[in-house]
Amino acid sequence: MRDYRDAKAMAHTARVFLGNHGLKITNSQSLELIATALGVADWNTLAAKIRGEVSSARTEAATPPAATINAGIRPRVPRFSSELERTFQRALAHADARKHQYTTCEHLLLALTDDPNASKAMHGCRVDLTALKKSLTDYIDNDLRSIVVETGISMGGSRPTAAFQRVMQRAEAHAEQMGQQEVTGENVLVVIFAERLSPAVRKLYGQNMSAEDAANFIERVIVKRNGAAGP
Template identity: 50%
Template sequence: MRDFRDAKAMAQTLRESLTTKAVTISHSESLELVSRMLGVADWNTLSALLHAERRDIIAPIAKLKTSTTLYPAVPLRDLVPFPHATYPMFVGRESSFQSLNQAFEGGREVVLAVQREAGVEDPRFADVYEIGIVAQLLELEPLTDGTFRVLTRGLRRVELRGFAIESAAYWAEVVDISEGVARDARDVIRRIYQRFQDYTAVHGIMVPDIWLFFDQTRDPGQIADTVATRMKLSIKDKYELLATLDPMTRLERIEALLNRPQRTVSADYAATIRRALDHADRRRHQYATLEHLLLALTDDADASAVMRACDADLGKLRQSLTQYLDNELKHIVSEAGSAVPTQAFERVDQRAGLHAQEVGNPAVTGVNALVALFPETRSPAARMLAEQGVSRLRIDIARQPGKDKG
């Protein structure tokens, strides 16, 4: 006769039987039904009973001699972890701390589970996503405010089959999952490499080792996880990447996120772009450069206001730019017709759209373009801005709520 120890087998039998009658229920729904059939309030309670039964036989953290494994677990409110990455985490919940103690006393491995809602203080199985990761604990440091800083390294994806509190600690029952067969993804990797350079520049992300990593690694899954770790995305978007098991599909989703359509261009910024091209055309320049763009930005209502708030002398800036365009770019004078934006010009325009998306602007403005210009550190335009004391930091300060914009 079956008892509560056979709950999962019973749930599977129930699902299969209902399927033959054209009734479909989810795995979690079948677990809840079986729990009530066995006289237990819900699956979380039954799962805790199962865990207690197992720990009468085996030590905590030991590998089960089945497809499932029991680990201490930590629920995460605002972080989606990925394999192949090192994470500092700050732990304040007592149950999480007890889980870490269990892990440090055992195999130093813990399941990191992502909460569906950050506001849930005491999450249960229904409050965490199905896919998490097993992570290795590297360091545990107590902080003066009573919380703990934990350094972890992600190892691999797992599927959660249970999540509950027992003996004051979180525990997760998980199964390892396959991520599919890696395929040749050189073309996609090459495109992501190019787009990610602009993305990191726009978002001010420091990745000193990422380009060497791209040169040395051809594993599409590992590349996808490494890029996803560094992208600034919502918890929902990041979790969808974590839950995408096929490496090629994950890479394609990352490329789509990097290529998200730019925001609508404001009327003022559209006029600024046309003005930059006019500056080049009037001088019969073959190319429109960043210096043409910056000269146009000095007359852009949004960008000029921010530069004045940074104490820039716009008259001197225009004079320096005009002298440069008239005297230093004679070698690009041409009778060929309209000026063509340089690659640097196009990069800045593209970054402006990404920056607008990051800060939540409904449309791309001249300020977004001004911020997007700073990564072009070798350009005379960036040098002239620096001479006027205009920097990314000063722009951010000038644009704080309540700050006088000048």
């Protein structure tokens, strides 16, 4: 269960939740919101309290034996890498540029083709990135016309779908399970397969890439050869 020490993670969750319900707030606003919810005057005060506790904990941990040092230490919630943040922004930009009301898993997968970590994994799974980009672009331009909003949409106005949000949450959980300090495009690529009804996933299957292929490459660095996974 999260407490005030997880304030940044809580702020991120709040920002995503509000954005999914049509209310866009900045990172700073989400931090101030969490500080207020926790009964602290402002984010700077809460941040100082967190830093003070971390410093105190480090001092106390300097003297006990190793077994005591390792006992009860809470794992840190992975943060999104700078590359993945840019990938999310590209996905939103793909939707905004087309005046789409929603940002879907297809926008996300298209953005992942230019993500350094995810594209490396797809290449390792023998995905033709050029063909995948074209297929996704054609789908987004032609099959998603129903979510175009001719008026009232502006840059930053597109909202991630529930499926998009689920992928983000699963990616964070996958990174934490893997013991990573950062969530990357590779984590997103593994967990996107859970959205089985998504056209994005069908297009990956169309490239003969499966969830098992993604996990083999990302978790065990097994490169797919001749249509099958192999060492």
